[in-house]
Amino acid sequence: MEEKRYRQVQNFLKLQIQKGYYVVGDYLPSENELCSSFSITRTTARKALDELTKEGFIERQHGKGSIVRERRQSLGLLNVKGFSEAVGGDVKTIFLQKPQMNFWNPEIHFTVSESEIKEACIHFSRLRCVGEIPAMIEYNWLSGKILEGLIDLEFIDGSFFKTLSQHYRIEITGSEQELRAENANKNIAVLLKIPLGSPILHISLKFHTSKNNFYIYSELYCNTENYPIGNSYHI
Amino acid sequence: MEEKRYRQVQNFLKLQIQKGYYVVGDYLPSENELCSSFSITRTTARKALDELTKEGFIERQHGKGSIVRERRQSLGLLNVKGFSEAVGGDVKTIFLQKPQMNFWNPEIHFTVSESEIKEACIHFSRLRCVGEIPAMIEYNWLSGKILEGLIDLEFIDGSFFKTLSQHYRIEITGSEQELRAENANKNIAVLLKIPLGSPILHISLKFHTSKNNFYIYSELYCNTENYPIGNSYHI
DNA sequence: CATTTTTACTTGTACGTACAAGTAAAAATG
DNA sequence: CATTTTTACTTGTACGTACAAGTAAAAATG
Structure with missing residues (x-):
């Protein structure tokens, strides 16, 4: 049709x-x-x-x-207040791991769909800073079959979602989230430059997309002391 | 018209x-x-x-x-996973403070609107438990002028939002949120029955409603160890 | 009696028409 | 020249028609 x-x-x-x-x-x-x-x-x-x-x-x-209008910032995904709003601000993103083939990591909180778990997985992780202050660590997993070529691709304007929309024509249509307050473990503490055991916000995300059976799985670890996580919703 | x-x-x-x-x-x-x-x-x-x-x-x-369908549970408000879903589950709500006239408390994180701050304020707070485990403390402030009579009212099915919708015909049209991971202070620790300094999730909320210039301000303190906060969003 | 086809519904898309109601600039008015 | 009215747009509501496409049960078929 x-x-x-x-x-x-x-x-x-x-x-x-x-x-x-x-x-x-x-x-x-x-x-x-x-x-x-x-x-x-x-x-x-x-x-x-x-x-x-x-x-x-x-x-x-x-x-x-x-x-x-300004593209809806959040889509129910929680974004660091001041991250996107602080336009011209001193926002910096550092790749901890550029996109590469990987296993479907057991760290993923939501259950990876049947059809995906059989296929290849791409993983990348980033550290997001405001000024020199690390605010969030972001781990992402997604199907390597559907996003073929991502590994050799530079993100458009440094944005993964923009790349997804413009290069692959896939839109985010929703998300599931789960939030926990935790004590920072050693790895997180070192990366976020905070004392071991500091309270951090752990956000598990499963993004739904316009592509059938294609999801994006993310685990975020946020230091909310200086930059709390903001979100808004309007009917 | x-x-x-x-x-x-x-x-x-x-x-x-x-x-x-x-x-x-x-x-x-x-x-x-x-x-x-x-x-x-x-x-x-x-x-x-x-x-x-x-x-x-x-x-x-x-x-x-x-x-x-199940009324959209979240409206961008984050609700304890298992709270609404655990139908027939052992969910219990205890009033710490029944609705009564009060000051606009400085604990409110968002800025109270000009027109509201001049008028009376109603405050109520509740402890929400799953089984015998306290999961969340909830402090609420709202205009006493617009919700006249709330003090003498029993909540419909124990739900404030249901009362708002059915008794006052006011609907929630959106919300702003700010999230922080914090260490539990003495008051919170006692109420949630957790050790002093445990990581808790602090959610500041400003609900927007169908009534002009009427907002609901909430501060939530959640123990996410057993019951993480869940949320979802779909276009 | 198991399978296929038909029927009678449902919502989805797309056509077309008419007027209400909001906006902003141009024209008319005093 | 300040004010009011008109005009020429815009989107919003509501009418009506036709067929596509999905669903599920009834009827026909072999």
Whole structure:
């Protein structure tokens, strides 16, 4: 079956935004303009725009138009407050381990899906700092079959999710999380430069994606003393 | 202006669900049935059902119908895994402080809005246990002006949010959160029955509601050793 | 009687029309 | 020239029609 009309329009506009033809604050073409340029009816144009709204790319303004907005920062994933917001801030990411083939590590908290565990696994880990202060350690595991070529790839703007979206056209559609307060073990303490046994926030994540049976598994260890973890949600 | 047709239908169905005429797993009337019983077109019926989907009350199943689902547990609020899921489980809630007039406590992490800080404040706090194990302490502050009568009210099914929805017709529309791993102080340690200095998860919350300028401020202290905090999000 | 086909539903997509309601600039008014 | 009205857009709501596609039970088939 051919791709649905509204999804064609939706993806076209999404690509335009991702490529920067429209930037934050810009107005997309009006519903009627989309109608004539794509030879569709308003029902279909509206459906495409409504989907982009759901995905967080645009905001609809009654009487005005559809404005491009800051991509929903969180998607229910918890991100270090000040990490993304501190634009121009002194944020630094250090690879502890560049993407490479690996085992499905038993450290992964959520259960790896049946179809994935049989296949190759890519692992990478990063240390994220604010200024010179290490704030978070991040371990990631994902299917090496679906993200073929990732090992030889430079992340777009240093962002894995951006690479996922633009290079592989895979979007994050949700996540499961589990949070624990723990005492830092020796390894974590050394990397985060904190005393052994300091309270740290351990976040286990399983990201769901637009690709069937493809998940991303992450374990995060955060020093929340200076940079607490922030999250927000709005219907 | 009269209320929009789709919103009338949406609210009618929501009320039916809230009152228990439809329970989890039940199918709502089909789009065509709604059309004839409300004298509306499918466009309007679908809009009503789509809104209920967004709100998390139902799930649409192609070729089958609209099924009532477990109310989105989290709304971005993090809830103790096993607390709501452990249906029939040994969950116990103990009031440390029944709702009463109080000051806007400086313990509140988020900034209380201008219009609220001038008015009365209601405070209540609870200890939530799984079996005999205390898992979480919860401190709540909110406007006493808008929730008049709350002090003399028994919570519906012991749930504050249910009371808010059904008695005051106020819905949670979002939340801001900030998470920290901390060492338990003496007060917290005693209440949670853990050693002084144990790692605990401190969650600061500001709930947004459907009522203008009405927020709920909460500070949660969780022992995540046996019952980690779970959360999930799906587009 | 097991298997296949049909039927009668369901929701999903897409067409098209009409008017309400919000926005902002241009035009008319005093 | 300040104020009001009109105009020309925008999105929102709601009407109506047609067929695609998924589901599950009933009916037909061998």
